[in-house]
Amino acid sequence: MLTMREGLHVLGSDDLEDFLALTNRDPVVNCFADYRARTTRLDPRWLGGEVWGRYAEGRLRAACHLGANLVPIEASDEDARAFAERAVRRPRSVSTLVGPRAAVAAFWEVASQTWSPPRDERWNQPHLELTGEPLVEPDPLVRRTTKADMDVLYPAAVAMYTEEVGVSPERGGSSALYRARVTQLVNRGWSFARIDDGRVVFKAEVACVSPAAAQIQGVYVPEDRRGEGLATRGMAAVARLVVPALAPGLSLYVNDWNEPARRAYEACGFTQTATFATLMF
Missing domain, CATH: 3.40.630 (Aminopeptidase)
Incomplete structure (x- = not known):
């Protein structure tokens, strides 16, 4: 206008x-x-x-x-x-x-x-999109989480955040706020996980949704379970659960140095469409 x-x-x-x-x-x-x-x-x-x-x-x-x-x-x-x-x-x-x-x-x-100065600078973060069918079979054990999963889901969310951001989301007495955020995602149906024997071995969340895409965040596999393909097949399962129920495609951005994650996304069918940067204070 x-x-x-x-x-x-x-x-x-x-x-x-x-x-x-x-x-x-x-x-x-x-x-x-x-x-x-x-x-x-x-x-x-x-x-x-x-x-x-x-x-x-x-x-x-x-x-x-x-x-x-x-x-x-x-x-x-x-x-x-x-x-x-x-x-x-x-x-x-x-x-x-x-x-x-x-x-x-x-x-x-x-x-x-x-x-x-920022406490962390990440100048090369590939922005990835998945618009078609995933290239691998989805993990059938990945599902939407429920409130009943919170006792095992919340520690995994804290571990992911701390590893990714470099500080705990519970610092300064913020645990109640972060738990509320995780609970909100669960209540919206935006939280997905595979839970084996009472332990989260893969998780991911939808951060936001538009008519064009659902942006994924919080992808996490515990260190001792990495290299098994859990992230690749887990993301394929998330794609099947999200598209087209919430949006026509998925997007995310990833740190350039995180080669295992980048390989997992590529194997799933994500392609790079832009480059992001993040400065954290």
């Missing part, structure tokens, strides 16, 4: 249509932004933050989600630097800067002059 706006503005519910048109330029890569917009209608009360939009010639050309996660959306280098110039005028509140690598790099070029 053509408007009289120019420059950078905080978006609201009246901008939802324009924002969704923006995310639809690359709907799978923008799954998180699309999901957040549809579930909050860009209302700051529900966002727990703000979404900024950058206009040129009266049209929305780029956006930036600013909450616990800061995510540039369809942002050129120029757009990302403009968002950073605004972001550094306030104390840093975000814990993660994540998105397409070029936009994250351009944002950080500006923000690094003011914000403290």
